[in-house]
Amino acid sequence: MTFQVYDTTLRDGAQREGLSYSVVDKLAVARLLDEFGVGFIEGGWPGAVPKDTEFFRRARTELDLKHALLVAFGATRRAGVPVADDPQVRGLLDAQTPAVALVAKADLRHVERALRTTAAENLAMIRDTVAHLVAEGRRVFVDGEHFFDGYRSDPAYTAAVVETALAAGAERVVLCDTNGGMLPSQVTAAIAEVTARLGVGPELLGIHCQNDTSCAVANTVAAVEAGVRHFQGTANGYGERPGNADIFAVVANLQLKLGLPVLPDGCLGQMVRVSHAIAEIANIAPDTHQAYVGAAAFAHKAGLHASAIKVDPLLYNHVDPQVVGNDMRILVTEMAGRASVELKSRELGLDLAGHPEALSRVTRRVKELEAGGWSFEAADASFELLVRSELDTAPARPFALESYRVLVEHREDGSVVSEATVKIRVRGERVIATAEGNGPVNALDEALRVGLARHYPELRDFVLADYKVRILEGTHGTGAVTRVLLETVDGAGRDWTTVGVHPNVVEASWHALVDALTYGLDRARV
């Protein structure tokens, strides 16, 4: 039976405090997870959450997944309602995904106190809903919510939930440590007991762990060691309370420590890139100290062992960092070295291998800029412009700035207006343009477009698709800086992301805006 790597970043992971994805964010995260090679992407709860309904609708035409299947998540039918009449169940079918995950209460106390129904009706709800979805051609996973707590308080009932779901046609029943209170030895024991009691193999089970004891990754690995062949996790462990099992650490442990090839070939090396890009989309600073993928995961304070590290790095690294797309760092420097700059450039179709001096210059500039708060992890277009400037192949800037001015007024009548004026030189001509917008950056963007319109009519097709702002704490005594990520889309649906950093949010946005137009106009001409 093949191993199932099941990602729930977009559903359970979105329960993290303060996190909120747009539909465009969700589509972008799904693409990244697919590049990482997961087998299943749980996209949300269609029908119940309007944003998720929209996600599944757009996914049908906008997602072209290589490895992953989309899964719609939902609940068993309501108590006392025929499954065919339950609008929530219909919403799951309307999502038109190949697979559906159903949450089912596995702890009798929750059945009685939270769901307020009977033990028997809960089993009937599971049986009916699974059978209905299977009859409609869906692969069905059942999440046994509160499985471990339930098993401790009433093993017979909890086992009956597992048995009922499997008998009704569920492909796997996922044992959920919903409250996150388990330790690895307890997970191992519970799986041994429930499989013995039911006489089923552990390969029919899945595992879903929360991190409340700081053991989610270890609990997941313990379940796999016990024979489970389906695990659920989220990118960077995002999730409610202390989060879910970090899918990256689990995958790396399974592949590199237990020798289980759970990802398609070539995917493991995407880990760092995918982890950081998802963090940017989620607008959460990547955790420097995260296992495997953190910038400090393989960082060694120089000194005592520096020469020995040079002789034999593997004496000091538990795995080869490059296997997961990371780098060893010895000196205290920002981000990555030559290898990853070269790798990333190659990804963008730029050969730096034959230009060692340009490679050194790019690496140095990236380090300097990242020390100042820039981040190129999610801003490929800005990175490409930077590399090309060191290769002397950068496109010419479409204009030169003389000055700009942005005004925001809250007037006596309560209205709020934004207005911007830019003074620029375009192909030798001095242009002054003014425009309004719904905010300072939008006004600046509009004014710049007005000023450039005559010389660059193709600008009309560019749409500012997303705009993210992060305030970064100052380092080395400087004040805080603002980092802006700008996503632009052209008429052909191609999108690109640029970055700008400055203490002033308007100026940071300006940098990202200029990069976005420069990159887009150059590409429009190709």
Added chain:
Amino acid sequence: MTFQVYDTTLRDGAQREGLSYSVVDKLAVARLLDEFGVGFIEGGWPGAVPKDTEFFRRARTELDLKHALLVAFGATRRAGVPVADDPQVRGLLDAQTPAVALVAKADLRHVERALRTTAAENLAMIRDTVAHLVAEGRRVFVDGEHFFDGYRSDPAYTAAVVETALAAGAERVVLCDTNGGMLPSQVTAAIAEVTARLGVGPELLGIHCQNDTSCAVANTVAAVEAGVRHFQGTANGYGERPGNADIFAVVANLQLKLGLPVLPDGCLGQMVRVSHAIAEIANIAPDTHQAYVGAAAFAHKAGLHASAIKVDPLLYNHVDPQVVGNDMRILVTEMAGRASVELKSRELGLDLAGHPEALSRVTRRVKELEAGGWSFEAADASFELLVRSELDTAPARPFALESYRVLVEHREDGSVVSEATVKIRVRGERVIATAEGNGPVNALDEALRVGLARHYPELRDFVLADYKVRILEGTHGTGAVTRVLLETVDGAGRDWTTVGVHPNVVEASWHALVDALTYGLDRARV
């Protein structure tokens, strides 16, 4: 044999990238660790690190520890040097601690390649140094560096290191997963093997884990389950690369999950306070999502389950949060119903249970506002103002706005300036105030403070501590909106968070700013 909780925050934990304690910091951290009830505090490497020599000197007069013993950390004698002539060993004695920890190479490859000495000399170095320190009246712990990697590559030699140290008088030999690559099942197996091979009980061993597989806590717990009765960890898991085992999560797991009373009575409830205080001293933002101690460790996005949580919180918490000094929090989110609004209000000391109509109005307003992009889950102060306005107990706004104007200019010389003017009415007086800032919101904040300063001198103590911006896609055909979260701190270190939402980032910030001042001034008067 009593259990030994051994903290190395001040030694191994200080290896974390970017972390640097002063001597005063180290003394403060030691006091906090003692209040938490650890048995041993490894304070540093006297003799080798001047700051640590100083720490041990001052500790003799300035630390009055109730529970913990201080431990000086160092290395075995140098190869080819008599132990009595080794200045580094003399430095350990000069520290005058009751106990000493010695690092000893347990992996033959490191002996030969990093230490560049022979297998036999390494054993002699361990034997001589342990015996010398024991003869001088010290309790001696030996850290078997790279024990697990060494055991895998040459079990006989690694076992000989353990045997030599114990025979020379070491109280415990600590098995170190120095590179952090182990999984719990591997730790369990290695301990079983080495104890069988040597015929010693696991209670003579200790465990020290790094978090490179995200399993440091689980590995430590696995060792204890295998009979080890000494474990090493650091506050909040600080340490090199992904860090060390988090001493808080390990202690909580041992006490609450395995029923091992490893701390003195009354200490467990200090956990959250000690964790956050050490983070402050280390100048690292506390990890909101840390197990047991994080602000979100027991935070629930209520909605669906709020009514059940109200009935029986322990159905949804893996332990009672108060046992570790934490609190359950209900996050008010999109799906908020009456139950979670009521629960959340009660948390803030506001009784809505007796005001069913106000409860309905609050619930309706929260839903409307959240549909428009507001989010109260991280903005307790704005939520409290909202509830109190429905209860007619809201504090008066400190001023009325007539208008404001914010200007950002990128001038011809490349400089970027921000300037704001506010026109307000404060206690009947019309005030016009102008200020500059490093960005539009900072300028607005400054101008408002200038305008309010005479009437509200207590404003001077308010500091804008954090500022988060999120652009949210529009819903129902409206344009995108910007959500701003503002964290403010007063002179007493109390902090509160407010929220503002508007299509214009400046106006959104203005809303959050006004809430922040209204809330803070009201509280300052209580």
